[in-house]
Each structure stands twice: as C-alpha cells, then as structure tokens.
Amino acid sequence: MEKTRKSDIEKLYNDSIVIDALGGDVVPGSLSQRAAGVTAFNATIAHPHTTFMEVLKDFYLYFTYLEAIPELVLIKTAEDIRQAKNDGKLGVLFGLQDAECLAMDLPLLTILYHLGLRVSTLTYNERNRLGSGCDEDVDLGLTSFGRQVVTELDRLGIVLDLSHVGEKTSMQAMEHTTKPPVFSHSNPKALTPSKRCITDGQIKAAAELDGVIGITVWSPMAYRKPGEQPDINDYMERLDYVVDLVGIDHVGIGSDIFEGKNPILWRATTKRRYPGIVGEFDRHNIHVAGLESHMELRNIAHEMDARGYSADQIRKVLGGNMMRVFEKTFGE
Numbered sequence: 001m002e003k004t005r006k007s008d009i010e011k012l013y014n015d016s017i018v019i020d021a022l023g024g025d026v027v028p029g030s031l032s033q034r035a036a037g038v039t040a041f042n043a044t045i046a047h048p049h050t051t052f053m054e055v056l057k058d059f060y061l062y063f064t065y066l067e068a069i070p071e072l073v074l075i076k077t078a079e080d081i082r083q084a085k086n087d088g089k090l091g092v093l094f095g096l097q098d099a100e101c102l103a104m105d106l107p108l109l110t111i112l113y114h115l116g117l118r119v120s121t122l123t124y125n126e127r128n129r130l131g132s133g134c135d136e137d138v139d140l141g142l143t144s145f146g147r148q149v150v151t152e153l154d155r156l157g158i159v160l161d162l163s164h165v166g167e168k169t170s171m172q173a174m175e176h177t178t179k180p181p182v183f184s185h186s187n188p189k190a191l192t193p194s195k196r197c198i199t200d201g202q203i204k205a206a207a208e209l210d211g212v213i214g215i216t217v218w219s220p221m222a223y224r225k226p227g228e229q230p231d232i233n234d235y236m237e238r239l240d241y242v243v244d245l246v247g248i249d250h251v252g253i254g255s256d257i258f259e260g261k262n263p264i265l266w267r268a269t270t271k272r273r274y275p276g277i278v279g280e281f282d283r284h285n286i287h288v289a290g291l292e293s294h295m296e297l298r299n300i301a302h303e304m305d306a307r308g309y310s311a312d313q314i315r316k317v318l319g320g321n322m323m324r325v326f327e328k329t330f331g332e
Helices: 003-014 029-035 052-068 078-087 107-115 142-157 167-176 200-208 233-246 263-271 294-306 311-330
Strands: 040-046 072-074 090-096 117-121 159-163 210-213 250-252
Touching: 003 294, 003 311, 029 090, 029 294, 040 052, 052 072, 052 090, 052 107, 072 078, 078 090, 078 311, 107 117, 107 142, 142 159, 142 167, 159 311, 167 200, 200 210, 200 233, 210 233, 210 311, 233 250, 233 294, 250 311, 294 311
Parallel strands: 040 090, 072 090, 090 117, 117 159, 210 250
Antiparallel strands: none
C-alpha cells in the first residue's frame, strides 16, 4: 500500500508543472533540473553588482546555451511554460537579482524586456539607487527611481521580485505595484531571525496582492539553530507556517540551488561578503538536508502528502501558484 501511494505522488509530481522561482544557472545546473522534473526556473541572468554591459554579455552567454542545448527553451509567456511541459523541455526565465545595472536609465529596462527579461528584483542585500537591501541597518525606503522602475515593470509585464529587498522598501514597492509580486526565495523571519527572511507583514502584503512566497532550501534561512544544518522537516515547518498565515494559494518553491557554483568562488563572493547572513554555514551544508540538489525537490511533494495536503494543494505549491502570477503579469 505504501509503495503504491509513493508511486502516486511520483506520478503527481511528474505530471505537474514544477516551477523553481529562483533556480540557479543555466549550465550545468539546468540539465540536472530537467532530469529532476522541473518545468521552468528563474535563472539569474546577471548577478548582483554588475554593469549594464556585463548584463548584456550574460544575455549573450545564455543565448549561446539556448542555441546549443535543444532541451532548453526561453520562456516569455505562460503558454511557453505549458508548451515546455508538453515537449519535455526545460523552460528558462531570465531574471535579475539586482536592478542597479539600470544606472538611473529607465529605457534600458525596455531593452532587457525585449531580450527576454521576465523577473526582476529591485536591490540585492545592499542599498542602491532604487531602494535599500535587507542587509542595511537603516532602510531608507523606495527611491523616486525605484518607483519609476516598479511602474515600468508593471507596464512591460515583468514580475516584481522582492527577495533581498529591505522591509520598508519592499512594503513601499507593494503599495506602488499593480501586479502580483513574489518573494522568489524567502522564508518567514518568525521561524529564522535572518536578515534575508521576511516578516509576517511582508508575507501578508504580498498575499493581499495575490502574490507568492517561494520557500527556499538555503540553510541560513531555514535553520533551527545557527550553524546547524536544517532538515526537510525544518523546511516543511516554514512552508506550513506561510500556508497557515496566508493560505495555500500564496506558497511556492524557490530553491536558490546553484549546483555548479565553485565552492572557492562562493566563499569569496558570498560567505566573505555577507558573514552576518551566511553565518557559520559553508558550502557543504548550505542547503537543507534532504533538499540539497534539484533531484531532491520532488521530496517536497512527498512531505506535503505525508502532512495531509491534497493533490490539488501540492500542484499549487509545485508550480500552479507561480503560474497564476505569470499569467497575470506577462500574459498567456
């Protein structure tokens, strides 16, 4: 009986649209995502602190990958995701984790949109010309240029991502937007007191706008004790918490798994730069035990089933809720 039930959940997962709201790089991690049954993922087209010209070079690099790897397809509409599922391909959503690259030049956003940009945050951890990041001690709020960017994201049809954004800045952005926002990879601060986690107020504000919170497997945002690697039960507690707070329609998955990340480079660019956020964690325990690779994302479906979630609720969290945001933002 148990074996049959397990196979039922495997089938449900394999048949579902699975969306990773922040899922790493195109190569080599993307191919493991396809093998893991992921339908589409938000790929970081340009990492934080990059110039516009560096962003364009990253676009070129990704276009090269898309030309060379037939299993990959660029996502520009919600229908593209459904088609990727039907074709057994992996959809790539181009996203920015820092909009500082716009350098106060708003028309550049239109150029990026036509190149395929479909998700954009406002800040990384630091303050920039749009607002304050979550690692700033003082959040000065959304700037005039930040308001302009939010308006332009809405007009173009680019999803507003508020992960990494400071609380005040994110709340003001949600007051300004007319589309559903996402926190693509953010966990509740009520359970883990990290600067990168978000408050109940932020979660509720996003839900009121029909947005989605992507629960992340990043250990510094899911731990029970500092420096102690969390497990899948800790992850599920955070998923359950957000469901209890705002409902099943506002929860998704944002793994933040970069399987191809060089551990030496990661320590130099992330751990050394943000010790207050990363804490005592290192590359070997930076993800939740039981959810350390894309192949293990299917474990979320099994854990949800074990906790009494229905098949429809599991499908919503796997990708259905993010699909709703995409349909409302960048269209069918």
